[in-house]
Amino acid sequence: MQALRTAATGMAAQQLNVEVISNNIANMNTVGFKRQSAVFEDLLYQTLEQPGAQSSDQGNIVPSGVQIGAGVKAGSVYRITGQGSLTNTGNALDLAIDGQGYFQVLMPDGTTAYTRAGNFSANNQGQIVTADGYLVQPTITIPANTTNITISQTGQVQATVGGQQAPTIVGQLQLATFLNDAGLDAQGNNLFQESAASGPATAGNPGNPGYGVVMQGYTEASNVDPVSEITNLIIAQRAYEMNSKVVTTADQMLSTAVATKT
Amino acid sequence: MDNAIYVGVSRQIILEREMDITANNLANVNTVGFKFESMISNDDPATMPTLGQPPTTVNFVAGVGVARDFTEGSLVQTGSPLDVAIEGRGFFQINTPSGPRYTRDGRFRVDATGTIVDQDGDQVDGGGSIVLDPKKGPVAISATGDVSQSGQNVGKITMVNFESLSALSKDGANQFRNDSNLTPTTATASMRQGFLEQSNVDPVRQITRLIEVSRAYDSMSNMLSATDDLSTTAVQRLGAVNPS
Numbered sequence: 451m452q453a454l455r456t457a458a459t460g461m462a463a464q465q466l467n468v469e470v471i472s473n474n475i476a477n478m479n480t481v482g483f484k485r486q487s488a489v490f491e492d493l494l495y496q497t498l499e500q501p502g503a504q505s506s507d508q509g510n511i512v513p514s515g516v517q518i519g520a521g522v523k524a525g526s527v528y529r530i531t532g533q534g535s536l537t538n539t540g541n542a543l544d545l546a547i548d549g550q551g552y553f554q555v556l557m558p559d560g561t562t563a564y565t566r567a568g569n570f571s572a573n574n575q576g577q578i579v580t581a582d583g584y585l586v587q588p589t590i591t592i593p594a595n596t597t598n599i600t601i602s603q604t605g606q607v608q609a610t611v612g613g614q615q616a617p618t619i620v621g622q623l624q625l626a627t628f629l630n631d632a633g634l635d636a637q638g639n640n641l642f643q644e645s646a647a648s649g650p651a652t653a654g655n656p657g658n659p660g661y662g663v664v665m666q667g668y669t670e671a672s673n674v675d676p677v678s679e680i681t682n683l684i685i686a687q688r689a690y691e692m693n694s695k696v697v698t699t700a701d702q703m704l705s706t707a708v709a710t711k712t
Numbered sequence: 713m714d715n716a717i718y719v720g721v722s723r724q725i726i727l728e729r730e731m732d733i734t735a736n737n738l739a740n741v742n743t744v745g746f747k748f749e750s751m752i753s754n755d756d757p758a759t760m761p762t763l764g765q766p767p768t769t770v771n772f773v774a775g776v777g778v779a780r781d782f783t784e785g786s787l788v789q790t791g792s793p794l795d796v797a798i799e800g801r802g803f804f805q806i807n808t809p810s811g812p813r814y815t816r817d818g819r820f821r822v823d824a825t826g827t828i829v830d831q832d833g834d835q836v837d838g839g840g841s842i843v844l845d846p847k848k849g850p851v852a853i854s855a856t857g858d859v860s861q862s863g864q865n866v867g868k869i870t871m872v873n874f875e876s877l878s879a880l881s882k883d884g885a886n887q888f889r890n891d892s893n894l895t896p897t898t899a900t901a902s903m904r905q906g907f908l909e910q911s912n913v914d915p916v917r918q919i920t921r922l923i924e925v926s927r928a929y930d931s932m933s934n935m936l937s938a939t940d941d942l943s944t945t946a947v948q949r950l951g952a953v954n955p956s
Contacts, residue, residue, distance in 0.1 A: 451728060451731065451732070452732040452735070453728075453731045453732045453734070453735035454735075456732060456735035456736050456739050457735045457738065457739060459739055460735075460738060460739030460740070460741075463739070463742070464742070467742065489744070489819060489831050490740070490742055490743040490744070491743065491817075491831070491884065491885040491886050492736070492740050492743055492746060492882065492884055492885065492886055493884050494884040495881070495882045495883070495884060497881065498729075498775075499775075499777065500881075500891075515777055515778065515881060516729070516751075516775055516777055516778050517749075517778055517881055517882055518729060518732045518733055518736065518778075519733070519736035519739075519740070519749075519882065519884075520736070521735070521736060521739040521740075522739040522740050522742075522743055525831045525832065525885070526831055528819075528821065528831070530790075530792055532791060532792065550846070627846055627847075628846070629822055629823075629824055629825065629826045629844075629846050630821060630822045630823055630824055630826075632821055633821075633823075633824065646824060647823065647824055648824060649823075649824035649825070649826075650824075652846075659847050659848070659849070660845075660846055660847030660848065660849065685742065686742070688915070689738075689741045689742050689915075692738050692741060692915055692918070692919060693735075693738055693739060695738075695919060695922065696734070696735045696738050696739075696922060699731070699922045699923075699925075699926045700731060700735065702926055703727075703728070703731060703925075703926050703929045703930075706926075706929055706930050706933045707724075707929075707933065709933070710933045710936050710937055710940075711940075
């Protein structure tokens with residue numbers, strides 16, 4: 451009976467749904483995290499009677515045909531790249547992007563990764579690095595004896611070195627944008643890499659048209675909305691239960707069919 | 713005599729199909745833009761030749777078609793700028809490699825070239841493709857389907873309708889195919905940006921249907937057993953050489 455297999459696809463889909471939701475909830479407090487959503491599509495249909503087919507020699511037309519679906523499949527799991535709320539930390543090297551764009555990070559293997567998690571700090575050489583110690587590109591070195599760092603909304607980094615009155619410009623931050631940032635390849639550790647789906651990165655200064663601005667002293671919170679995640683979790687669980695009911699019922703029907711012949 | 717068995721089986725075959733359809737409805741309880749279906753069956757009278765008696769008519773059960781309920785599913789706000797729902801009658805047109813397909817699943821995105829595509833990467837029709845410039849800021853989609861970026865119109869999402877929706881057949885991936893000779897007309901429904909149309913499957917109704925189907929199947933099975941018993945008894949009684 452097809453119903454058994456159909457219900458199994460429904461259960462598998464809801465299981466994937468729960469996995470995606472649980473990852474969102476687990477990352478509720480991850481800086482720069484973007485929530486994901488599973489997309490479902492109905493599976494192929496088996497056409498038993500073609501709509502519009504003739505049912506008699508007199509030219510009667512079957513009005514709607516008989517098509518029986520084979521269940522559901524996970525189309526894709528897509529990332530919702532909406533802005534997370536900005537949290538004030540007061541830390542001079544905590545940066546949040548308000549708007550489009552990603553910080554560029556130089557990976558140990560020489561490739562560039564992209565992140566919205568701007569909880570940066572300085573390493574032992576004064577260079578601005580991510581929480582994992584990877585260099586933020588372009589490399590900006592904070593001079594020794596710096597008493598104050600100011601980063602403007604357009605990404606200009608100014609340092610006031612002890613004993614001097616005026617701050618000096620030590621670097622310019624750049625952001626990268628993508629045509630389709632939902633298509634970026636997630637690497638874990640809040641890092642993304644460009645993929646064929648995302649298109650190539652275009653770097654530019656913050657505040658330029660199409661680029662967001664940099665907010666010093668803030669980090670971007672995850673855009674997970676706990677209430678909607680929990681609601682989705684309830685929906686997924688109930689849908690799973692209903693599909694398991696179909697399995698039970700189909701099984702009962704089969705056992706009835708077997709029991710007919712005593 | 714055997715007719716009872718055949719009529720019972722014809723009903724059971726339809727019930728199994730109905731079970732398959734209900735299972736598909738419930739599997740798609742969370743599928744955006746899904747439209748639930750139900751089996752339509754009617755009696756299929758056949759006149760049986762009977763020895764020495766006037767011919768009797770036996771009503772078999774035959775499946776006529778699948779009814780698709782195009783009631784609108786509830787609209788849920790997602791806030792994503794490229795999620796679009798249609799309020800009223802109408803479909804988006806997707807240009808796939810195998811021809812135009814129609815859908816009410818408005819989960820769009822842009823591909824690497826900035827073109828608005830559906831989740832499978834097929835182009836959303838706008839009399840051609842609609843290309844967004846990521847540097848021009850947020851996208852606005854009006855109720856008529858006009859797509860604009862920072863006040864500049866960049867295209868219009870096509871919305872079509874069909875005189876008779878039963879001409880459409882399902883193609884999977886939330887899409888419908890038009891194999892009939894009906895030409896799509898322009899729809900007058902309105903689009904809602906940031907909303908998605910949920911599946912219109914009503915779980916309570918489907919679970920109830922599940923119970924009905926399995927009970928009807930049981931009762932047909934009982935009838936088959938009873939008919940079989942009847943034949944057995946008849947054979948035993950008539951075949952007894954010395955009825956006691």
